[in-house]
Amino acid sequence: MAPKILTTLFKRKRKENDPYFRPKCGSPNAIGISDSTCEVNGDPFNGWKLPIPPPEQRALKLGARQCNRQQASRFFQLPIEVRTLIYIELMGNRSVHIEHAWMLPSPFRPKPKREGERWDWWHGVCQRSGRFVDDRCWDRRDERYANRFEGLKSAPAGTKLGGVEWLRCCQIGYEEALTVLYGTNVFVLRIGLDTPFIMSRLLSPACSALITSMDISFDFWYKLDQRPEAAAWATVYPALFDLFEHYFCNVHSLRLTMHMPAWEKVGGTINDGKIDEILAPLERLAQSRNWTRLKLCVPIDWLPCLTGRAKKQNRWELAMTEWYEHKTFVD
Template structure:
């Protein structure tokens, strides 16, 4: 009996399954959080391979709970216009970089890898930048997982003060800031899945960029195009209040390769913009492409009169380290 007893006493716990050895780049169309199959309702924030999301939220009926007038507060005795100016000074009219991402362990004590929010106030502009390549925050690589301390909107705790303060300030926070989502394709999907529907619908200004890959026809191109079309669906489902939008396509700087970009492919690429133009009074709808792709896009756009209201501009951005074959997977 003794050997059997000691075997039980010192029996080691079985190790869980090893995580996959490859890492999906966030710009991959197969990144975690883009498709429903990679999400889990009420999931574990410590699980790298399933994005934890909340159950679909039903809108609350207005007036279900009686509000306090807060007249004991000197702030709420001010006119609503004055309170709005205060909210704007505290948390509005800024350009804010925002991400929800998988954070690796840091040097901090008891740091664990987990899904988490990150944001920083842009240190270059309060709104849209004439040429996105001038966005210092993007160039310095300071968006997302970094140890560099960046300025924050430090007064969002006010949203927990009372119901009136929450409702008044929420519109300022989401309705007056320009939210920038840079470099990676998964960010708009993750933001739409993790923000409360009301908050996402209050957003009015988005500045989004992501890497584009042009491949030979096949699975890689099919995956990317499926995700690209799904991106436009977000504006019907989640970002319904957006009236100012700029999308920067970070494309490989390869020169003329007719087998990679044909007029037919260009029309397929621009087709979802047609649906985006319909049914919304855009104050700014801009497609921004690297300078060496501008003439090609302009020619295709000119053959599609339904895109006449789409503003097409060029940027000096180019990254010669990005080849088309590098843009889908990192294994």
């Protein structure tokens, strides 16, 4: 959950009557980070407030809801080991782009009652598994384009997890598939610093605690003379690491691709104190658990000032990404 300090920050000027309004996605001012930008049981068509579930719904305990034990089902007569293999085949062991964002409706669902953008979930199985995550391979806009101009009636094969709709109507299946769904996939988040904060506000803690692997890519960027952005970054950057320390606490493989602030534009180099400050939240996170992988990927111009620090320790790795060219530098 976002620290309370964020509540008082990022006050935005409201433009409620602006028909062209869209919440910012590439800025730490984004909706969903501070408490003031969220509304319990809010309107999904209000772009100014992220609708979030009430605390009691998020705290839902598994097994607390009545469910049909499915005793007549052939599927549930299979041993749990076999069912688990089926769950993995359907919905596990993949890299999955996931976002909850302000977007147009899916073209593949029955015609929505209301047109226009709304807060909505989208997911897509990564078509470049193992590659770098700078750009999405497929998203809601691609789905709408393909539907409109290529006549596509459903998502292309392999771009969605299987069985997700079934999980909505079978509680026993949902409960036993959760560890596969959340525990075996790599969740790939991008666009803005807000994305992991939004996930932490929507997912039940029971589910987020099952997530083991994430790839996160931020393209937020600013220059030092952009004071409000610099102040926002200074607050949101450590809060992001806090989120992993206290909320996504079972993640043991994390790749953070960050477009670091343009400090090098001022004064040529960054002093040691500033580097300590930048790396402190990462170091704290690195020491908080045993990592199978903790990787920080930065643009090439940040490598010289971080390489020395990366070599002095073995808790986290450093890698390079060339943001604008979307080149791939893989493990």
